[in-house]
Amino acid sequence: MNLFNFIILPEFIVSLLLILIVLVPILLCVAWMTIIERKVMGSMQRRIGPNVVGYYGILQPFADALKLVVKEQIIPAQSNKALFFLAPMISLVFSLLAWGVVPFGSGMAIYDFSLGILYSLALASMGVYGSLFAGWAANSKYAFLGSLRTTAQMVSYELIYSTGIISVILLSGSLNLSVISESQSTIWYIVPLFPVFIIYLISAIAELNRTPFDLPEAESELVCGFMTEHSGMIFVFFYLAEYSGIVLMSTFSSVLFLGGYSFPEIFINHSFFNIQTFVLAIKALAFMFFFVWVRATYVRQRYDGLMIFTWTKLLPIAIAFLIFIPSTLIAFNIPPIS
Structure with missing residues (x-):
């Protein structure tokens, strides 16, 4: 049964919502993958790894994303x-x-x-x-x-x-x-x-x-x-x-x-x-x-x-x-x- 059957919506909007339901968790998984890599490598190399932003450093990917978004974009002439x-x-x-x-x-x-x-x-x-x-x-x-x-x-x-x-x-x-x-x-x-x-x-x-x-x-x-x-x-x-x-x-x-x-x-x-x-x-x-x-x-x-x-x-x-x-x-x- 379609998740949005109880709402009368155009078919393309329903398809878009279904895609977002899958896409948002995937992007979150990508963000967590960056912190997983840094924590696992830190453990393997006897380092602490990210541990300041959020509990156990779990918010570090979002801090990195914010830093990169506000950085200046330099385009070669x-x-x-x-x-x-x-x-x-x-x-x-x-x-x-x-x-x-x-x-x-x-x-x-x-x-x-x-x-x-x-x-x-x-x-x-x-x-x-x-x-x-x-x-x-x-x-x-x-x-x-x-x-x-x-x-x-x-x-x-x-x-x-x-x-x-x-x-x-x-x-x-x-x-x-x-x-x-x-x-x-x-x-x-x-x-x-x-x-x-x-x-x-x-x-x-x-x-x-x-x-x-x-x-x-x-x-x-x-x-x-x-x-x-x-x-x-x-x-x-x-x-x-x-x-x-x-x-x-x-x-x-x-x-x-x-x-x-x-x-x-x-x-x-x-x-x-x-x-x-x-x-x-x-x-x-x-x-x-x-x-x-x-x-x-x-x-x-x-x-x-x-x-x-x-x-x-x-x-x-x-x-x-x-x-x-x-x-x-x-x-x-x-x-x-x-």
Whole structure:
């Protein structure tokens, strides 16, 4: 039943309200992700971390947002003004649009699209234009080099990333994320596809430009990469897009390999409330913690080593699994789990 059936409203207003109900918690999760990262890294490095603004520092993200909003925006004189402002908007919009097909529970998605994975991959590919436009429009060597690194890195690792997703599609027999979640009620795909999961996880870190693969934003080489010339409010858009990507990737990975919102039925049927969304959140938090853990543990790699590792190490292994998995399914006459 529609949440707004008791109110007579135009359909587009109802759709807008439903989107806001999902979007506002997501933006809050992005804000909390920043404080989670700083507190977890502080604990791992024997530091206190933010602890002044609010109880245990939980209001620090809002203080940071206020500081950035009131800062002066400096625009390079020789920059392309239109693309300079458009680039961060592209990055943020495409990182938020992908949430439209993510199922938060049984029947709980903004749009339960039958080609949801294809939709997500298309948006992930479009997001690279934000980084590319930012580097080119700024008319700065550091920003331009950062955007070129981003484009080459994301295009390279999308091959590996897509290969891991195709393996899940072969097992589930569907491109629908809800079907993929429900098909893992017996066994999570991380168990039969563990080697593929490891390859997928490495490519996910590279897709997010996270340490040790944060070469596009290497402050020791490129100041801040493609975001070097952006400041104030337009920098906030890049910042939100980056952490929104982490939360989205964590949720997406939990749907693909950890069953998403699915949970043993004995717990769900005897609970006093639907815990499916809570289960999905716990799984996504585990991935978020892992991404922070990796950042606190490993050092940044060299860019040539990063690209060589993709094309000469990961890609042959990923192609081998892409041939092995369907061959095994056909040889043993294993039907799709869904």
